[in-house]
Amino acid sequence: MNELTPKIVDKFGRPVRDLRISVIDKCNFRCPYCMPAEIFGADYNFLTNDQLLSDDEILRLASLFAQLGVTKFRLTGGEPLIRPELPALVARLVQVPGVEDVALTTNGYYLAKHAPALKAAGLHRLTVSLDSLDNEVFQVLNGRRATVERVLEGLAAAEAAGFNKIKINCVVKKGINDHTLVDLARHFKGSGHIVRYIEYMDVGNLNGWKLDDVVTADEILEKIDAEMPIQPVPPNYPGEVANRYRYLDGTGEIGIIASVGDAGLFVKMVGPKALVEANTAAFDQFVSSLSLRTPQQ
Numbered sequence: 001m002n003e004l005t006p007k008i009v010d011k012f013g014r015p016v017r018d019l020r021i022s023v024i025d026k027c028n029f030r031c032p033y034c035m036p037a038e039i040f041g042a043d044y045n046f047l048t049n050d051q052l053l054s055d056d057e058i059l060r061l062a063s064l065f066a067q068l069g070v071t072k073f074r075l076t077g078g079e080p081l082i083r084p085e086l087p088a089l090v091a092r093l094v095q096v097p098g099v100e101d102v103a104l105t106t107n108g109y110y111l112a113k114h115a116p117a118l119k120a121a122g123l124h125r126l127t128v129s130l131d132s133l134d135n136e137v138f139q140v141l142n143g144r145r146a147t148v149e150r151v152l153e154g155l156a157a158a159e160a161a162g163f164n165k166i167k168i169n170c171v172v173k174k175g176i177n178d179h180t181l182v183d184l185a186r187h188f189k190g191s192g193h194i195v196r197y198i199e200y201m202d203v204g205n206l207n208g209w210k211l212d213d214v215v216t217a218d219e220i221l222e223k224i225d226a227e228m229p230i231q232p233v234p235p236n237y238p239g240e241v242a243n244r245y246r247y248l249d250g251t252g253e254i255g256i257i258a259s260v261g262d263a264g265l266f267v268k269m270v271g272p273k274a275l276v277e278a279n280t281a282a283f284d285q286f287v288s289s290l291s292l293r294t295p296q297q
Contacts, residue, residue, distance in 0.1 A: 007069045014239065018072045019065045021058060023086065027078040029107050030143025031131075033171055033200060033209075037143050055089045063096050072101040074127075081110040087117040094122035103127060105169070109146050111154030119161040126158055127167040132180040133187055141177060155193075166193045167255070172215045173200045181220060182227045189228060189251050196242050196255035217258040221245065224254060 008016040026046045030037040053061070062073060073093055080086060094102050103125040104118065111128065118126075128151065131141040135148045158166060168188055172178055181197065188195050197220045202209035224230060230245040233253065242255030 008065075015069050017070055017239075018074065019062065019070045020074045020076055021062065022076050022078065023058070023080045023089070024052060024078045024083040026082050027107070028082065028109055029079065029145045031141055031171075032143070033141070033173060052083075055085075055092065058089065059092050059096070062093055062099075066096050066098040071099055072103070073099060075102070075104045079107055079109070080104060081106050081114050087114065087121040087123075090118060090123050091121040094124070101125065105129070106154075107142070107146070108151035108154035111151075112157035115154070115158040115161040115163065119158075119163060123163075125165070125167070126163050127169055128155060128158075129169045129171075130184070131170050131172075132177045133183050134177075134180045137177050137180055141171070141173075164192055168193055168195045169198060170195060171198045171200055172220060174213050174215045178215045178219075178223075181223050185224050185228060185254055189247060192252065194253055194255055196257055198257040199260045201259040211260075214260050216260075217243070217256045220256055230254065 010016060024047075027035055027040075029035065030040060062070075073096075075086070075090070075093075077083075083089075090102060090104075093099070101124050102122070104123055105127040106129070108128045108130065111126075130138070130148070130151050132138045133148055138148050138151075139146070155166065155168075168184070170177070170181070170184055172181065185195050197217075199217060199220075200209070200214050221230070224245075229248040230253075231248060233244045233246045235244060242257045244253055244255055246253040
C-alpha cells in the first residue's frame with residue numbers, strides 16, 4: 001500500500017478490514033424481515049443486468065479497497081447464487097493481493113447445484129441462512145419459497161464439496177420462531193458448523209420492525225444454556241461480529257449477533273455504485289475521485 005493512500009478507519013480509529021459486496025439485488029425468497037412480499041411483489045423494479053456492477057467493476061473496486069487495508073470480502077445479495085457465473089467472479093476475487101478471506105452468504109436454495117464450483121473457484125467460507133428446522137415456521141419466514149429439506153440438501157452438498165465450519169444464520173423473531181431455537185442448536189451440535197442467532201432488526205424501514213418483536217441476546221442465551229450448557233469464549237479476532245459461546249461438553253459452539261443491542265460500522269457495495277460508511281474525509285475524497293471504467297492512476 002502506498003504511504004499516501006488513506007486507510008479506512010471508523011470514528012474510533014479502528015481499521016475496517018471487511019468489505020460486503022452485494023452482487024445482485026434479486027432474491028428468490030420473500031422473508032418478511034428482509035424482503036416482504038407486499039413490497040417486493042411481482043411488479044417490483046429490481047435492477048437490470050446492465051445496472052449491476054460488472055465482474056470487472058467489482059474486481060476493480062475490490063482491488064482498490066484491498067489497497068486501503070481490506071482483507072476480507074463477503075459476497076451477498078439479494079441471493080448471490082442467482083447471479084450468473086458467480087464462481088468465475090469468486091476465482092478472480094481470491095486472487096486480489098492482500099485479501100485473505102472470501103466468503104459467501106446464501107439462503108441455500110441453489111447451494112447443492114453450485115457448491116462444487118464455488119469450492120473449486122477457491123471460496124474460503126460459507127454462511128447459510130436457516131431460521132428454523134420446523135418446516136411450517138421456516139416457510140412463514142421465507143414467504144413459502146422453500147422447504148427445510150432443500151436447504152439441508154444444500155448444506156450436505158457443501159460438506160461433500162469440502163466446506164467445513166459453515167455458519168448457520170438464524171434471525172429470531174418473538175412469537176414466530178423463538179420456540180424452535182433449541183432444536184436448531186441441537187441439530188448442528190457436534191457437526192462442526194456454527195449456528196449464529198441474530199436479533200431481529202430493522203432493515204431499511206420496510207419490515208414493520210417493532211422492539212416488542214425482538215428476542216434479546218440474553219433471552220436467546222438463556223434458552224440454549226438451559227438445555228445445553230454453554231460458556232463465553234474470546235473472539236477469534238478484534239471486532240468479530242458474533243459473540244461466541246462454546247458447549248461445556250466440547251461439542252462445538254454457537255454465536256449471538258446482538259444487532260439491536262450493538263451497532264457496528266459496515267461497508268457495503270450495492271447496485272451500480274459503491275456505498276461506503278466511513279468517517280474519514282480523506283477516504284471520501286479518495287472515493288469521489290474514482291472512475292470505475294478508466295485505468296487506476
